[in-house]
Amino acid sequence: MSEAFKKFERKSEKQEKAQRIKIKRSEEYEYLEGVFDKITLLTIYKLLNDEVFSELNGVISTGKESKVFHAIAKDGKELAVKIYFTGNLEFKKSIRKYIEGDPRFSGVKRKINSLIEEWARKEYINLESYSEVGVRVPKPVTVRRNVLVMEFIGKDGVSAPLLKEAVIEDPQKIYKKLIEYIRIGFLKAKLVHGDLSEYNILMLEQEPVIIDVSQAVDVSHPLAIEFLQRDIKNINRFFRQFGVSVYEEDKLLKELVNA
Numbered sequence: 001m002s003e004a005f006k007k008f009e010r011k012s013e014k015q016e017k018a019q020r021i022k023i024k025r026s027e028e029y030e031y032l033e034g035v036f037d038k039i040t041l042l043t044i045y046k047l048l049n050d051e052v053f054s055e056l057n058g059v060i061s062t063g064k065e066s067k068v069f070h071a072i073a074k075d076g077k078e079l080a081v082k083i084y085f086t087g088n089l090e091f092k093k094s095i096r097k098y099i100e101g102d103p104r105f106s107g108v109k110r111k112i113n114s115l116i117e118e119w120a121r122k123e124y125i126n127l128e129s130y131s132e133v134g135v136r137v138p139k140p141v142t143v144r145r146n147v148l149v150m151e152f153i154g155k156d157g158v159s160a161p162l163l164k165e166a167v168i169e170d171p172q173k174i175y176k177k178l179i180e181y182i183r184i185g186f187l188k189a190k191l192v193h194g195d196l197s198e199y200n201i202l203m204l205e206q207e208p209v210i211i212d213v214s215q216a217v218d219v220s221h222p223l224a225i226e227f228l229q230r231d232i233k234n235i236n237r238f239f240r241q242f243g244v245s246v247y248e249e250d251k252l253l254k255e256l257v258n259a
């Protein structure tokens, strides 16, 4: 073994120790260790070490595919950290259809874990694209492997309520804004959300913020128009109950497709 290599080894041992100490102070450590695999834990250590966030706090939400945590950035800003599970075979099968058929992801080799990493990266890129055109989504901060860091939508560790549960002061106004987001998302970001509903929109004060964009597809995806139709349907269905006069679905769909 060369001296340089030994030195490197000593250094990385030291680094790892420092990282461990840092995260050990966190109450979450044991919890994290029980839930995530080694590579995911290392990714979290690295993000802590690189000071992307300085504290990883409690779980905001546990889904089938991911857990979302609250974290604090070095500058004190609140962050949301979405960590995708790597061991979920059913999930891997189900996301294949969204990635395959999207030209942005063609020709990428898909090993088992890299599929999940690609999914996280897709969510990051989609957040970026939506942000750029003015669709209100959490601002993406970074993505590393299966860990996505983004702006926290809420305050003092409490997420903004889902549209489903929020008190909506002016339904007509929120409806129009959401249709506008669908429109510019489609025409400018060239994306279809694909899972848009009252469950994937947070109400930050009275501003709708669209979340959960990992499955959003490029408009050229073979199922894009079907997804777009479903998104419009869901939003219309939700707002009809407030007596909002909604756009005719087919008309809106045609208008977007032919624009």
Ligand SMILES: Nc1ncnc2c1ncn2[C@@H]1O[C@H](COP(=O)(O)OP(=O)(O)O)[C@@H](O)[C@H]1O
Pocket (backbone or CB within 6 Å): 060, 061, 062, 063, 064, 065, 066, 068, 080, 138, 150, 151, 152, 153, 154, 159, 160, 162, 199, 200, 211, 212, 213
């Ligand atoms: N950026 C965020 N800020 C605050 N809360 C968030 C954020 N992203 C997700 N959440 C919370 O986590 C829940 C699940 O997130 P979501 O992205 O919808 O994942 P999934 O539905 O796949 O589990 C949301 O309903 C919301 O309560």
Ligand SMILES: [Mg+2]
Pocket (backbone or CB within 6 Å): 199, 200, 212
């Ligand atoms: Mg969701």
